[in-house]
Each structure stands twice: as C-alpha cells, then as structure tokens.
Amino acid sequence: MDTQVWIEFLKQNWLVIAIALIILFIVLNVLRTVIKWVLAVLIIGGLLVYSGISLDKIGEVVSTVKEETVDTIKAEAMNMMMKEAKEAKYTSNGDGTYSIKAPNLELKGSAGSEKVEVTFRGVSVGKWDINDTIRSFINDAKSNTATK
Known part of the structure; x- marks a missing residue:
C-alpha cells in the first residue's frame, strides 16, 4: 500500500474520519455492553469500506503474507x-x-x-x-x- 494514497485520502476525508472517531469514542465510553463492541466494529468497518479497502484486498494481503511465511x-x-x-x-x-x-x-x-x-x-x-x-x-x- 502506497503511503501517498493514504495521505491523499486523509486530506480529502479528514472530516468524515474525525466524526467517525468522535462517535467511536462516545460509543466506547458511554455503552458498557457487547453492543458497544458491535458498534465499534461497524464504525471501523464502515471507515475501511469508505476508504476503498475491500475485503478482497485484505484477503489478498493475508494470502500473500501466509504464502511468503510458509x-x-x-x-x-x-x-x-x-x-x-x-x-x-x-x-x-x-x-x-x-x-x-x-x-x-x-x-x-x-x-x-x-x-x-x-x-x-x-x-x-x-x-x-x-x-x-x-x-x-x-x-x-x-x-x-x-x-x-
């Protein structure tokens, strides 16, 4: 993954990321049940999907690392x-x-x-x-x- 792509993404979407982080901190501090972790995973997953990282790409990276390790x-x-x-x-x-x-x-x-x-x-x-x-x-x- 190219760091330049991440920097450009952060520049373009800083407001969405900031709002997501604020909501994430509120959820983690206010809720004391399993629901907070479900919401946290959903927020983080939403950010990943929004950033353009697909599960296929994550799967490819995991497969590559696994093959290289083996x-x-x-x-x-x-x-x-x-x-x-x-x-x-x-x-x-x-x-x-x-x-x-x-x-x-x-x-x-x-x-x-x-x-x-x-x-x-x-x-x-x-x-x-x-x-x-x-x-x-x-x-x-x-x-x-x-x-x-």
Whole structure:
C-alpha cells in the first residue's frame, strides 16, 4: 500500500474520519455492553469500506503474507535438514512407520509413502512431498543410527 494514497485520502476525508472517531469514542465510553463492541466494529468497518479497502484486498494481503511465511519456513527447515543431518536419529516404530529426530526437526512418515509430516522447532509445518533433500536427510539419519 502506497503511503501517498493514504495521505491523499486523509486530506480529502479528514472530516468524515474525525466524526467517525468522535462517535467511536462516545460509543466506547458511554455503552458498557457487547453492543458497544458491535458498534465499534461497524464504525471501523464502515471507515475501511469508505476508504476503498475491500475485503478482497485484505484477503489478498493475508494470502500473500501466509504464502511468503510458509515458503520462508520451508526454506529454513530445508537448510536445517542439511545442517543437522549428522545429528539425526532414525527410529522404526515396527508398524511400518518411522520417525526421525534432530535438534530442531522431526519427521514422521511411513515406508513406501512419498510424504512425510515435518515438525520444525516444535511446530508442525504440514506434510511435504519427499524430495532429494528430505531423502538424503532420511538416509543420513538411518546411517547415523546404524553406526551407533
């Protein structure tokens, strides 16, 4: 969002914004029930709609931030896999499933599956397709466990 657009909007609509803020303060100070919060949300929502920000734009921003965050976490987890491969421990659970634990990572999967569930620093980051990096991490964990 461009700050110049916001400045221009504020210059053109300062009176409407000032009236909305005064009404908002009156509502918040006078009413002591759930109604005040409903009215506050309606006033703020009205200002957002009036300013030209649509729910679609807000949704797009949220989606973009979410995608960028997931991509960053995946990249960080992949880098951590390469760094912690020597410390990873492979555990076969006996029912066809396995788990691999490293200081910051945990992988859970089943033999023959092309997906693993990844936990990064205690937070589940979903099921990932097994790629070359993950396959190498699994093989390193197996070899670490076999040599000790």
